[in-house]
Amino acid sequence: MEVVQSHRKSSSNNVTVSTLPLxxxxxxxxxxxxxxxxxxxxxxxVLKGISDGLGRGKKPEEMEKLVADLxxxxxxxxxxxxxxxxxxxxxxxxxxVYCRTExxxxxxxxxxxxxxxxxxxxxxxxxxxxxxxxxxxPYKAVSNAEFESVKDKLGQVARSMGQTLASADxxxxxxxxxxxxxxxxxxxxxxxxxxxxxxxxQVVSLVVTQFRSYLSKALILTNRKWTSTVREQEKDRLxxxxxxxxxxxxxxxxxxxxxxxxxxxxxxxxxxKTSFPLCMRHLFEKVREDHxxxxxxxxxxxxxxxxxxxxxxxxxxxxxxxFAPKVSAERFDKEYAYNIRHNYGREGKRTDxxxxxxxxxxxSTPGVGxxxxxxYRHFSEENLRAALVRMGVSSRAVExxxxxxxxxxxxxxxxxxxxxxxxxxxxxxxxxxxxxxxxSQRILQSKGLCLHTEYCVIWDTFEYSLQxxxxxxxxxxxxxxxxxxxxxxxxxxxGAAGSVFTDxxxxxxxxxxxxxx
Amino acid sequence: xxxxxxxxxxxxxxxxxxxxxNAVPDGFDANYLRIYYGKxxxxxxxFKWMSYGNDGKHPACDRSxxxxxxxxxxxENDIYIRFQSFNSVIELENSIKEKCPFKIDxxxxxxxxxxxxxxxxxDNVFTPVExxxxxxxxxxxxxxxxxxxxxADVCLECWPLMTIAIKVIDAALRDDFGFNHILWxxxxxxxxxxxxxxxxxRRLTNEQRTAIADxxxxxxxxxxxxxxxxxxxxxxxxFLARSYTEVLKGFFEAKLLPNQSLLSSEDRYEKILxxxxxxxxxxxxxxxxxxxxxASMSKDDINLVRWDQLKSVLQSGKQKTQGIRRCVExxxxxxxxxxxxxEVSKHMNHLLxxxxxxxxxxxxxxxxxxxxxxxxxxxxxxxxxSQLVEELNREGLRQDAENEWDRTSLGESIKxxxxxxxxxxxxxxxEDIESSYNAKLQQSKNTLxxxxxxxxxxxxxxxxxxxxxxxxxxxxx
Numbered sequence: 005m006e007v008v009q010s011h012r013k014s015s016s017n018n019v020t021v022s023t024l025p026l027x028x029x030x031x032x033x034x035x036x037x038x039x040x041x042x043x044x045x046x047x048x049x050v051l052k053g054i055s056d057g058l059g060r061g062k063k064p065e066e067m068e069k070l071v072a073d074l075x076x077x078x079x080x081x082x083x084x085x086x087x088x089x090x091x092x093x094x095x096x097x098x099x100x101v102y103c104r105t106e107x108x109x110x111x112x113x114x115x116x117x118x119x120x121x122x123x124x125x126x127x128x129x130x131x132x133x134x135x136x137x138x139x140x141x142p143y144k145a146v147s148n149a150e151f152e153s154v155k156d157k158l159g160q161v162a163r164s165m166g167q168t169l170a171s172a173d174x175x176x177x178x179x180x181x182x183x184x185x186x187x188x189x190x191x192x193x194x195x196x197x198x199x200x201x202x203x204x205x206q207v208v209s210l211v212v213t214q215f216r217s218y219l220s221k222a223l224i225l226t227n228r229k230w231t232s233t234v235r236e237q238e239k240d241r242l243x244x245x246x247x248x249x250x251x252x253x254x255x256x257x258x259x260x261x262x263x264x265x266x267x268x269x270x271x272x273x274x275x276x277k278t279s280f281p282l283c284m285r286h287l288f289e290k291v292r293e294d295h296x297x298x299x300x301x302x303x304x305x306x307x308x309x310x311x312x313x314x315x316x317x318x319x320x321x322x323x324x325x326x327f328a329p330k331v332s333a334e335r336f337d338k339e340y341a342y343n344i345r346h347n348y349g350r351e352g353k354r355t356d357x358x359x360x361x362x363x364x365x366x367x368s369t370p371g372v373g374x375x376x377x378x379x380y381r382h383f384s385e386e387n388l389r390a391a392l393v394r395m396g397v398s399s400r401a402v403e404x405x406x407x408x409x410x411x412x413x414x415x416x417x418x419x420x421x422x423x424x425x426x427x428x429x430x431x432x433x434x435x436x437x438x439x440x441x442x443x444s445q446r447i448l449q450s451k452g453l454c455l456h457t458e459y460c461v462i463w464d465t466f467e468y469s470l471q472x473x474x475x476x477x478x479x480x481x482x483x484x485x486x487x488x489x490x491x492x493x494x495x496x497x498x499g500a501a502g503s504v505f506t507d508x509x510x511x512x513x514x515x516x517x518x519x520x521x
Numbered sequence: 522x523x524x525x526x527x528x529x530x531x532x533x534x535x536x537x538x539x540x541x542x543n544a545v546p547d548g549f550d551a552n553y554l555r556i557y558y559g560k561x562x563x564x565x566x567x568f569k570w571m572s573y574g575n576d577g578k579h580p581a582c583d584r585s586x587x588x589x590x591x592x593x594x595x596x597e598n599d600i601y602i603r604f605q606s607f608n609s610v611i612e613l614e615n616s617i618k619e620k621c622p623f624k625i626d627x628x629x630x631x632x633x634x635x636x637x638x639x640x641x642x643x644d645n646v647f648t649p650v651e652x653x654x655x656x657x658x659x660x661x662x663x664x665x666x667x668x669x670x671x672x673a674d675v676c677l678e679c680w681p682l683m684t685i686a687i688k689v690i691d692a693a694l695r696d697d698f699g700f701n702h703i704l705w706x707x708x709x710x711x712x713x714x715x716x717x718x719x720x721x722x723r724r725l726t727n728e729q730r731t732a733i734a735d736x737x738x739x740x741x742x743x744x745x746x747x748x749x750x751x752x753x754x755x756x757x758x759x760f761l762a763r764s765y766t767e768v769l770k771g772f773f774e775a776k777l778l779p780n781q782s783l784l785s786s787e788d789r790y791e792k793i794l795x796x797x798x799x800x801x802x803x804x805x806x807x808x809x810x811x812x813x814x815x816a817s818m819s820k821d822d823i824n825l826v827r828w829d830q831l832k833s834v835l836q837s838g839k840q841k842t843q844g845i846r847r848c849v850e851x852x853x854x855x856x857x858x859x860x861x862x863x864e865v866s867k868h869m870n871h872l873l874x875x876x877x878x879x880x881x882x883x884x885x886x887x888x889x890x891x892x893x894x895x896x897x898x899x900x901x902x903x904x905x906x907s908q909l910v911e912e913l914n915r916e917g918l919r920q921d922a923e924n925e926w927d928r929t930s931l932g933e934s935i936k937x938x939x940x941x942x943x944x945x946x947x948x949x950x951x952e953d954i955e956s957s958y959n960a961k962l963q964q965s966k967n968t969l970x971x972x973x974x975x976x977x978x979x980x981x982x983x984x985x986x987x988x989x990x991x992x993x994x995x996x997x998x
Binding site: 157160161163164165166181182185186188189190191194195196197198199338369371372373 | 599662664665696697698699700721725728729731732733735736740741753754755756757758759760761762860863
């Protein structure tokens with residue numbers, strides 16, 4: 005494979021062809037502490053908007069518009085270089101915030117990659133080519149002779165996607181299939197003997213893959229540096245901001261249910277009827293009916309119940325009893341108990357798994373014999389209608405829900421179901437099955453029908469922590485921050501601000517990078 | 522003499538009591554397994570395979586390679602031990618003979634010896650670095666389209682579904698992805714496994730493996746959705762089109778349709794009619810078939826007749842919508858297209874049963890399947906443990922303990938394994954090791970000669986050669 009000619013790169017250094025940063029290294033900039041947080045919150049609004057859009061199953065054209073709107077609304081600045089700075093600074097701040105756990109990293113990686121993808125698509129093809137060379141992508145343009153020999157197949161692939169093959173002089177690139185996993189997965193390229201033939205307009209995928217893999221590694225490095233050195237030193241200044249930024253936007257992850265908010269096995273039947281979202285009702289009904297669930301279903305329902313407050317011992321008793329007609333107690337202990345304990349963080353690497361959010365559930369792929377996933381997405385219309393009627397949804401509301409499903413707005417469909425069942429509106433929309441449960445219990449409690457009042461406490465705590473975050477915006481200590489490459493932060497203190505160096509200073513005020521090895 | 526021996530005309534020196542011992546009762550037995558591991562299991566071949574050429578004398582061989590591979594054993598009483606590793610063929614063989622595992626699984630090659638994993642702390646230090654690309658196809662995933670058996674049973678009527686799967690996947694792995702060293706293995710009861718062993722395949726990341734698995738995935742439903750295959754677009758991707766015309770269509774029409782009587786009775790043809798998105802078309806066909814329940818107009822199989830009717834209705838020029846025309850292919854795909862277990866292929870650390878294990882429930886050996894002759898493969902005649910032990914007994918005592926498998930039904934499988942898979946693989950590995958070694962040698966020679974030159978010439982050139990990292994950093998900035 006040829007590496008792209010270097011002359012292109014030098015010309016792009018002279019002329020600013022593209023405004024899209026790659027976030028390879030942070031430029032040396034001074035940032036006010038206020039801006040530190042404000043920029044990050046603006047960018048977070050963009051990322052959260054993207055997350056919502058993806059969760060609602062928006063099509064690529066809709067996402068393109070959404071990204072453009074979000075960026076315009078939150079990240080614009082009258083001066084172009086200020087805008088670029090905000091872009092870069094906000095990205096690096098959010099790296100700090102989202103590097104800290106695997107789940108946060110996954111979310112951030114996913115949103116930033118999506119953001120990058122759509123911004124890349126807006127760029128001119130000149131700019132796109134320049135960016136490709138930045139990534140040093142080993143691609144090779146297909147010669148005319150070779151193009152002729154595979155033209156039929158290329159045309160077939162294009163038509164299979166509802167497109168037409170571009171004119172005879174269309175540019176195709178030949179790359180090892182490993183470089184374009186997204187295109188391979190979607191069968192959007194012709195592959196022959198290990199080579200994928202990528203159209204110019206698919207080049208986005210190549211670039212995005214590179215961006216993603218780079219950012220993924222960078223996040224892990226950032227995490228190491230944060231936990232090993234920076235967090236301790238910044239515990240009074242940056243650390244509280246960083247920690248608050250995260251929780252205020254992702255919402256509670258329901259991994260630590262309030263101690264008092266327990267449920268016992270005998271309660272499950274009742275709350276399943278009143279407060280479970282459809283996905284969990286379905287799984288629960290199936291367990292009752294079949295006395296079995298496949299792995300995907302056990303995970304989805306099991307973690308949900310954990311979030312609802314089912315303790316490990318009760319969970320083991322529940323599953324054991326449900327499976328009893330098909331699985332002997334011995335076999336249960338051998339084959340299933342381990343996994344349940346694993347879910348509660350008592351085995352293996354002791355990860356305390358968090359219940360799945362709607363986004364995760366919607367994007368799962370149930371196969372033969374599975375019952376997990378989002379029923380709004382996977383049920384046939386007939387089955388969905390029947391299920392909704394069983395939940396007590398009026399026929400008028402069923403039509404509305406079905407309409408949402410046809411437009412692939414699965415979470416909105418669930419929200420409408422919630423509203424129909426409880427007779428009250430849900431403005432925030434449903435993003436998480438445990439949220440559905442808590443909201444449901446809250447409403448029932450206010451009507452005197454709830455089992456435990458403690459669920460409302462969880463909700464209040466969340467709202468309280470949101471207020472706490474906003475008060476941090478009033479911290480206006482002026483401290484210049486120097487960013488060094490990758491994830492290192494060189495922080496220059498102004499004496500009384502109290503920043504700490506590991507190295508010697510050579511007289512007041514000059515910068516000494518922290519040597520983080 | 523027993524009847525058997527009389528038929529064979531054997532003139533054994535066996536006395537009466539010992540004759541009974543020659544007849545071996547059926548079933549899986551731990552003692553037979555011990556004999557199997559003692560005389561038949563190809564320890565050395567497995568070692569050679571898993572070493573991928575690193576057991577040679579070449580200076581570039583990685584001596585630690587085999588020792589970093591994880592094996593796991595399932596012992597009697599379902600005791601399961603993971604992270605077993607061995608540094609030589611002798612260690613491997615002795616451990617298997619001693620522990621006599623009911624099942625042996627093979628995991629990935631890790632960055633460090635799995636037995637020492639606790640010595641390393643932190644993320645990404647103990648991590649898989651190589652692992653074959655594997656696939657697992659299980660016939661129970663086809664339960665909704667086969668009527669002859671369910672669950673763990675398999676017969677010659679439904680086994681061809683596996684054959685079809687092998688053909689489709691094998692062709693794609695070779696023609697589309699360019700892989701060469703592919704081993705298909707019978708799983709011992711109801712399915713097949715595939716091991717892709719090219720270097721490129723072993724070094725694939727989880728993301729790339731997922732992409733390949735997704736490339737192969739077509740089936741996306743479960744019992745809650747009616748249509749489980751959706752083939753949008755005016756034409757099919759070349760891979761799907763080729764699979765359809767070369768394998769699936771023929772098999773469906775000639776074999777599956779008549780053998781499983783897919784259209785002969787109402788509840789069966791309803792399942793197919795459900796897949797037609799246009800209710801009026803479906804009811805037109807339904808009407809015709811309900812009329813013809815008793816009378817059959819021709820001698821031809823009723824399934825074939827009705828299928829022809831279905832095709833002509835769906836593919837007639839009258840049908841406007843794309844979805845209707847495509848329905849025929851969707852039906853064929855939903856019955857015949859391979860259904861892979863995605864989770865097996867996606868992760869490097871997934872453990873998969875080793876070839877030549879014996880399945881504890883059937884006693885059958887997990888023998889390789891020739892993808893070029895997979896039509897001939899018959900799961901009901903695969904050698905069983907008791908059969909092999911009996912064959913060994915029949916041969917009597919011999920002086921040489923080498924290659925005892927050659928005197929049994931297992932011999933054919935082991936020879937096939939060696940000639941068609943192992944030898945070409947090892948040859949290719951050896952070539953790879955040598956060529957990458959030579960490349961490195963060449964590279965350092967170049968650097969060396971430049972250095973000697975530059976000492977006399979320009980010191981700046983010198984620094985560029987020895988500090989390429991700095992160069993890259995400067996370029997980036």
